[in-house]
Amino acid sequence: MTNVLVCVKRVPDVSGEVALTADGQGIDTGQLGFTISDHEACAVELAVRIATDTGGTATVATVGPAEAVEQLRNALAIGCTAAVHVVADTAALGPADVARGLAEVAREQDLVLLGTDAADSGDFQVGIRLAHLLDRPVVNGLSTVEVQDGTVVARGDGPEGPETFRLPPPAVVTVMEGGVEPRYPSVPGRMKAKKVPIDERRPVAAPAGPNRVAYTLPPPVSSDVQILGEGAAAAPAVVDLFERIGVLSK
């Protein structure tokens, strides 16, 4: 029986252009939806599978604002069985603060899964800081995680090819997308998720902060693009170009 904790972060769902707030301290989320990263979506899926396979529990946790309850409910809807919400203003936290916020929740668990990095802050360190706080082994960037005969078996792509790690629980694993397909919540799953009580907690320590001076947008690249046309009608102009630059052998 393996009790798994999976940690997620509510982040703005940006696929297009990003705008900043006037003070440069945040992303203007007025027009944006919210989500969790693809890595975390895979981590939630893995947590649910491990809990199911071993007869354990899958608890989802987040450190974030009141609205992050949406991300907790989504994880509950696909099979997490409990949720812990450390209520805090994410913008005022650095990765070390998030790790501290999660540590007390994680202490009770056999296995902790996180994404390799959050989709917004891209810090690449919360899982490792958490493991150090708990004095537990940690492996990073794995795409599948299973528990076999009481051993955590995690696989992923290393720089020299596929790698396998085998470590004794309690342990921490950060997940990279690509190994599993996250499931979609069912309607009954969503109904059930609404009734699960959320364990609300407060951060234990004053935050050290993110050391952020300000966000900026990368300078726009000056565009010298030459538009050859619209739609299929542009095909002759395109092939003319191919001929001109000599890539079209006869």
Place this chain on the structure above:
Amino acid sequence: MIIVYVETDESGATEMSREALTFARSLSEAGGGVPIDAFAAGELPDGLLAQLGEYGVRTLHHAVGDAVSAYGGGVWGAALQEARAAAGSVVVMASGTPRGNEVLAHVAARLDVPMAANVISFGGLAPFVVTRQVMGGSVLEEMRLDQRPAVFSVAGHAVEASPAATPTETTVAELKPEPAQTDLVARVASREAPPPDLSGALKTAKVVVGAGRGAGGPNGFDGVLELAELLDGTLGVSRVVTGAGWRPHHEQIGQTGSRISPDLYVACGISGAIQHWAGCSSAKTILAINTDAEAPMVTKAHYAVIGDMHEIVPAINEEIRRRRG
């Protein structure tokens, strides 16, 4: 004093590690010429020492022994911290790769100091302010690193790798780390033979036809595959495509895929996120085909056609066949 974790492959230090060493040199120069050390662990490729000398490295701290017989982020981190303490380094750097970030995070966690991932430049030295990529590179964050050591990784292609004007004679200082059990159990337990490098054709192709989200699904590649064939070229794809499992990873272009430098790159249905741009910006001519005239791929390209790749690409294929008779 700066120490840089250097990742290696059979040819020596990886390109991104050489980029990190180049970044370290500009930081060293700004700081009045502080020495640069390197850290590496386990078996090292031939010629690494000479290469580090070309990049101005004073001392290579080389971790040896049973503990480093297999990779583990915690073990590497503990060893790097030991080397850093011995060298008295106040800056600890690596490249912004999965391992670079992992090893640095272990150092930062051990010392309870901040760490900045994927830095592209530095501003002032006092206070030490770095600029790093967040939100996948679409936003930059200026961050203060007040505590010492300052720990940060360098984003891929933030600087171009270039050797120092005058090479240095690099000395070696061996260390034999004895990490804690917690770190030892988190090492690679087994490794499979790497899959054959199928990306070779992509890296050397004269013409690359790329496809992204606009392909729409695993069956949306017929047109671009045909165009690639007509132009004697190769198919490349964006991360969205491999992430969704539509095409295999070895076809991926970008920061985490292949870097291409063809005569012509035709980017179909690719928005042109910064990670993708890092892999294709060396193409001599870039033609973007996209429904969105404001997509970064379109505005950065030399030429563009606005519209649906599924209409335009077959029309181009048809036109090529028509002209060939």
